[in-house]
Amino acid sequence: MSVIELDGLRKEFTVRVKAGRLRRQRRTVTAVDGIDLRVERGELLGYIGPNGAGKSTTLKMLTGVLSPSAGQARVCGLRPVADRTRLALRIGVVFGQRSQLWWDLPLADSFDLLRHLYRVPAAAHAARLRRCRDLLDLDDFLTTPVRQLSLGQRMRGELTAALLHDPQVLFLDEPTIGLDVVSKQAVRGFLAELGRAGDTTLVLTTHDLADIERLCARLVVVDHGRVVHDGSIAALHARYGSRRLVVADLDAPLAVPPQPVGAALHRVEADGHRLVYALESAGVAEVISALAGVAALRDLSIVEPDIEDVVARLYRSPAPDPRRPA
Numbered sequence: 313m314s315v316i317e318l319d320g321l322r323k324e325f326t327v328r329v330k331a332g333r334l335r336r337q338r339r340t341v342t343a344v345d346g347i348d349l350r351v352e353r354g355e356l357l358g359y360i361g362p363n364g365a366g367k368s369t370t371l372k373m374l375t376g377v378l379s380p381s382a383g384q385a386r387v388c389g390l391r392p393v394a395d396r397t398r399l400a401l402r403i404g405v406v407f408g409q410r411s412q413l414w415w416d417l418p419l420a421d422s423f424d425l426l427r428h429l430y431r432v433p434a435a436a437h438a439a440r441l442r443r444c445r446d447l448l449d450l451d452d453f454l455t456t457p458v459r460q461l462s463l464g465q466r467m468r469g470e471l472t473a474a475l476l477h478d479p480q481v482l483f484l485d486e487p488t489i490g491l492d493v494v495s496k497q498a499v500r501g502f503l504a505e506l507g508r509a510g511d512t513t514l515v516l517t518t519h520d521l522a523d524i525e526r527l528c529a530r531l532v533v534v535d536h537g538r539v540v541h542d543g544s545i546a547a548l549h550a551r552y553g554s555r556r557l558v559v560a561d562l563d564a565p566l567a568v569p570p571q572p573v574g575a576a577l578h579r580v581e582a583d584g585h586r587l588v589y590a591l592e593s594a595g596v597a598e599v600i601s602a603l604a605g606v607a608a609l610r611d612l613s614i615v616e617p618d619i620e621d622v623v624a625r626l627y628r629s630p631a632p633d634p635r636r637p638a
């Protein structure tokens with residue numbers, strides 16, 4: 313059994329829109345438009361899409377906050393809405409914009425309350441808290457009231473709070489939003505460590521693609537409520553033909569730049585002093601040897617394909633045809 317099973321999951325909202333000076337008309341917004349998905353134990357899944365694609369609505373259905381309009385969701389074998397209380401013991405949730413901590417209490421007291429709420433045995437609680445304290449550097453602010461914590465400190469507290477009952481699945485909605493680089497690294501490092509342990513399934517939605525690159529072996533891209541890509545980041549690059557680039561700076565421009573087999577001359581810059589090759593079937597060595605025979609090389613660098621570029625191209629492509637599977 314997969315940890316997450318979605319079959320034709322759909323959510324429609326009815327909204328009232330202005331139709332003239334006084335009249336209002338009902339309109340149906342399809343936020344999630346038939347999602348089929350299987351996520352296995354220990355998978356780290358990036359769930360991304362442009363604004364309004366239906367990511368949060370999907371997470372809300374998976375965590376029992378919203379009922380689907382059609383289709384089915386199973387998380388840890390449970391129906392998220394009908395079995396919400398039992399599900400709460402098996403999942404952890406971190407929503408960047410919302411808190412599950414007690415605002416006026418010191419962070420440590422929130423953790424203690426959560427221990428009682430989830431009925432975690434004292435020894436197991438202490439061991440898990442110790443691990444989070446070490447990995448997330450919590451000790452400096454454990455006695456600080458939550459409302460006085462910085463955003464980065466609070467997020468580290470939220471992650472701890474979501475994990476103290478040892479959930480099978482952790483849902484994270486924009487966990488690094490608004491964090492500085494150091495806090496981002498701390499959060500990503502912690503999640504990577506959690507992923508390496510292999511027991512917890514992670515579902516991560518984010519607009520920060522560096523989160524995905526650092527953490528997720530599998531990427532699901534949604535648009536207009538439908539899945540438009542499901543696979544690795546490498547598969548996404550392959551699908552959109554993004555290639556590694558070799559940037560060669562020359563002492564002097566060449567009248568005829570070489571054309572190594574398996575690499576395309578992508579751009580000529582700096583009045584011919586810089587040649588940029590896109591690798592197709594050739595490797596970096598072939599480009600270097602083709603250049604070394606005819607030019608004096610001053611510098612050489614390799615530019616990996618940029619996930620931001622390829623995802624932007626995917627977001628700009630036309631809306632998926634609802635009659636065709638992604």
Ligand SMILES: Nc1ncnc2c1ncn2[C@@H]1O[C@H](COP(=O)(O)OP(=O)(O)OP(=O)(O)O)[C@@H](O)[C@H]1O
Binds near residue numbers: 325327361364366
């Ligand atoms: N409660 C609601 N009532 C009406 N429409 C809603 C409601 N919640 C979401 N929607 C609509 O459903 C669509 C999907 O919204 P959702 O918040 O799931 O997108 P998202 O992918 O999480 O976007 P973002 O990246 O901006 O957070 C949007 O068109 C949104 O306006």
